[in-house]
Amino acid sequence: MKKTINKTAEATEMKLFAGEKLLVILSLIGFALAAGIALYISLYGSVILPEGDVERAFSFNAAIAMFILSIAAILPISGLSSSKRKSIRWFFIPATLYAYGIETIQHFRGFNPRFSRAGSIIDNVAGILFGIDSLLIIVVTALFAIPFFRRKRPHERPLVVLGIRYAFVSTMVAFAAGLWMIVEQGRYTGAAGNLIVLHGLGFHALQALPFLGWLLERARSDVQRARRMIHTGSIVWSISILLVGLQTALGRTVFEWTPLPLLAGAALIVWLAAFVIAGLELLRSTKVSETPNPL
Known part of the structure; x- marks a missing residue:
């Protein structure tokens, strides 16, 4: 009992x-x-x-x-x-x-x-x-x-926890950007670099990456395939943060048509594609579960 x-x-x-x-x-x-x-x-x-x-x-x-x-x-x-x-x-x-x-x-x-x-x-x-x-x-x-x-292999909510692990790595980058702003005594660095973009993108990983795991968990996707999708989406998110950080460290705005911002945008598009696929899988699994059993 x-x-x-x-x-x-x-x-x-x-x-x-x-x-x-x-x-x-x-x-x-x-x-x-x-x-x-x-x-x-x-x-x-x-x-x-x-x-x-x-x-x-x-x-x-x-x-x-x-x-x-x-x-x-x-x-x-x-x-x-x-x-x-x-x-x-x-x-x-x-x-x-x-x-x-x-x-x-x-x-x-x-x-x-x-x-x-x-x-x-x-x-x-x-x-x-x-x-x-x-x-x-x-x-x-x-x-x-x-x-x-x-937890080497979490038995409960493993897909969500995997997303959380990646999210905390991005969050530490966001905190580093916050400390950078304290040193600079403001959000701007160089000619046009804006640390708040890096700061915000890092923090939003706490919603974006665990939510991807949650969608795949709810869709009951194949575990190995779901893990690959989370790894892919989370890694490209991390790459986008790295590229935004480099652009900001150069003192340049991320809102310009130059290689680093474009590559960062492309990485986020890959994450978005993983997010959309996970959402479609959840929608498909929901429809299947609602279909009446003819037997």
């Missing part, structure tokens, strides 16, 4: 989002802030003197909300004990609330929340704390990624 209960509990824990209501609510707060800021921008514009730009607050809140939603999805399948999951959950809640608050409030006050040159000592201290908060998020996320790589 005890073994049956343990198996049932384990199956429940392996469901995406299971037990992570607070993190989901936390992400919804970020999306609500982003929506409110978008409405403000449509009415009054984005610039608030001397340094504020609420458009940046909009993109930041939306991005952090999506990041937290991704963490909420995969935390139950990390294999961590309930106490460790609780520790991670209760780290992200205050850390994210502070990030939402400082980014939003400072921009609406007209100050850069990270590198203010017009603010008071209090504004500078708040910016330093923001930097520390960001560094702690990087450290905790890196520690959270470790369990996914320790």
Whole structure:
């Protein structure tokens, strides 16, 4: 009886989002802030003197909300004990609330929340704390990624976990771009390089790559073929990040018709093709399951 209960509990824990209501609510707060800021921008514009730009607050809140939603999805399948999951959950809640608050409030006050040159000592201290908060998020996320790589052959959700492993590699690149922005004290480098593109592309791997695994899992695709598709889609995604990083390091925009951006775009098209194929397989399998059995 005890073994049956343990198996049932384990199956429940392996469901995406299971037990992570607070993190989901936390992400919804970020999306609500982003929506409110978008409405403000449509009415009054984005610039608030001397340094504020609420458009940046909009993109930041939306991005952090999506990041937290991704963490909420995969935390139950990390294999961590309930106490460790609780520790991670209760780290992200205050850390994210502070990030939402400082980014939003400072921009609406007209100050850069990270590198203010017009603010008071209090504004500078708040910016330093923001930097520390960001560094702690990087450290905790890196520690959270470790369990996914320790499991040599995950018996539960293997396709999703494979996508998560690749996603965390891209996420570390995104964090590196964030640290780069701290060093540069801004998002721009060189003549036209914009680190925010690299930063965002790296973070979106947390949605794109596990979701590919989820589609193939739901479609009940052949496991070996599904693994090849995830490897292919994830590798080309990683290649696109590498190419975007090189273009940015050269101080050039990724929105130009030159070899590196074109190759990065081609790599993302290959990922998109894998995503579309997985979606079609899921649609096909759904139709087959809904077809009535003549016998």
